[in-house]
Amino acid sequence: QSALTQPASVSGSPGQSITISCTGTNSDVGGYNYVSWYQQHPGKAPKVMVYDVSNRPSGVSNRFSGSKSGNTASLTISGLQAEDEADYYCCSHTSSNTGVFGGGTKLTVL
Amino acid sequence: QVQLVESGGGVVQPGRSLRLSCAASGFIFSNYAMHWVRQAPGKGLEWVAVIWKDGSHAYHADSVKGRFTISRDNSKNTVWLQMNSLRAEDTAVYYCAREYYDGSGSASKFAYWGQGTLVTVSS
Numbered sequence: 001q002s003a004l005t006q007p008a009s010v011s012g013s014p015g016q017s018i019t020i021s022c023t024g025t026n027s028d029v030g031g032y033n034y035v036s037w038y039q040q041h042p043g044k045a046p047k048v049m050v051y052d053v054s055n056r057p058s059g060v061s062n063r064f065s066g067s068k069s070g071n072t073a074s075l076t077i078s079g080l081q082a083e084d085e086a087d088y089y090c091c092s093h094t095s096s097n098t099g100v101f102g103g104g105t106k107l108t109v110l
Numbered sequence: 111q112v113q114l115v116e117s118g119g120g121v122v123q124p125g126r127s128l129r130l131s132c133a134a135s136g137f138i139f140s141n142y143a144m145h146w147v148r149q150a151p152g153k154g155l156e157w158v159a160v161i162w163k164d165g166s167h168a169y170h171a172d173s174v175k176g177r178f179t180i181s182r183d184n185s186k187n188t189v190w191l192q193m194n195s196l197r198a199e200d201t202a203v204y205y206c207a208r209e210y211y212d213g214s215g216s217a218s219k220f221a222y223w224g225q226g227t228l229v230t231v232s233s
Contacts, residue, residue, distance in 0.1 A: 001172050003154075036210075036219040038155070045223040046155065051210055052219070089155050091218060097169045099145065099157035099218030 004029065004090055004102035011108040017078040020105045022090030023071055028100055030071035034093035037066060037075045041086045049088075050075060077107070085109040112136040112222045114206045119227030122196055130191040130227060132206030140164070140184040141212035145220060146191045148202035158204070160216045161189060167215075174200075196231045203228050 005023040012018040022029065022037075029035055033053045038046035048057055050066035053073060063078045073092070077084055090102040118130040132144070146158040159180035161168045168180050177196075182189040189206060204227050207220035 032217075034217040034219060038220070040155075045205060045225055046220070047223075048210075048219070048221060051221075052217075057221070087154075091155075091157070091220075093216070093218035097160070097167070097216065098171060099147075099160065099216075101147075101155045101157055104154035 001094070001096070001098060001100055004092060004100055006088075006090060006102035006105045008103070009106045009108065011110055012080045013110045014080050014082065016080050017076060018080060018107065020075045020077075020088055020090075020107070022073040022075070022092075022102045024073075024092055024100070025071055027095040028092040029068065029073050031095060032093045033068070035066070035068060035073040036091050037064075038089045038091065039086045040089065046089065080109055082109050112208065114208065114222055114224035116204065116206050116224045116227040119204065119229045121230045121232060123233050124197060124231055126196055127192070127194045128196060128229060130193065130204055130206075130229070132189045132191075132224060134187045134189070134206075134208070137208070138212070139187040143209035143216040144180075144182060144189040145207045145209065145216070145218070146180060146189075147205045147207055147220070147223075148200075149205070149226075150199070150202040153202075156202075157218065159191065160209075160218070162215060163212070164214075193229070196229075198231050201229060201231045
């Protein structure tokens with residue numbers, strides 16, 4: 001159950017787009033379309049932003065989108081806004097019927 | 111609306127036990143798998159355990175296997191995490207989370223989260 005690999009930090013200016021990657025193995029990210037992404041502001045509980053690789057819950061801005069290729073999933077945020085500054089985590093189902101998170105990525109809006 | 115309220119956290123000595131509770135409301139509890147996820151201070155999220163909607167299957171992370179046990183009572187709309195042989199590295203905020211879709215099994219995706227309860231393991 002090794003954690004999925006995410007960059008520790010990414011940054012972008014307002015209006016720009018950024019992409020956060022999440023790399024796993026054939027036993028998790030590559031084996032299932034059950035990758036989800038969570039946004040967490042300091043002191044708050046996480047909030048789901050994307051599920052099943054690319055589905056967006058109702059109420060989540062369409063500036064957030066997800067994709068997957070092989071063992072790597074990605075979250076793209078377009079039209080960056082100040083309120084997007086937060087920590088982002090990917091999560092995948094695994095072949096052991098467990099869940100596994102990425103290490104998290106801190107997004108800074110410059 | 112969906113509510114998940116955790117309780118039972120606190121300060122405990124290494125080697126001792128603690129039981130966390132999560133009271134659910136606002137949805138048909140018996141239709142959903144339930145998870146525990148934890149976050150050590152200043153660190154990332156770590157998946158801990160899942161129990162299927164009918165309690166027939168439960169899975170735990172390797173880091174807690176043999177020490178922690180997830181359970182549920184659908185008549186009480188409650189899920190628990192029994193934590194034994196606690197270690198300093200178990201210090202974290204523990205979140206209860208609901209699986210995204212109803213149905214059998216789990217896809218390890220979380221639609222709703224509680225606000226968390228802090229467990230501190232220290233002598």
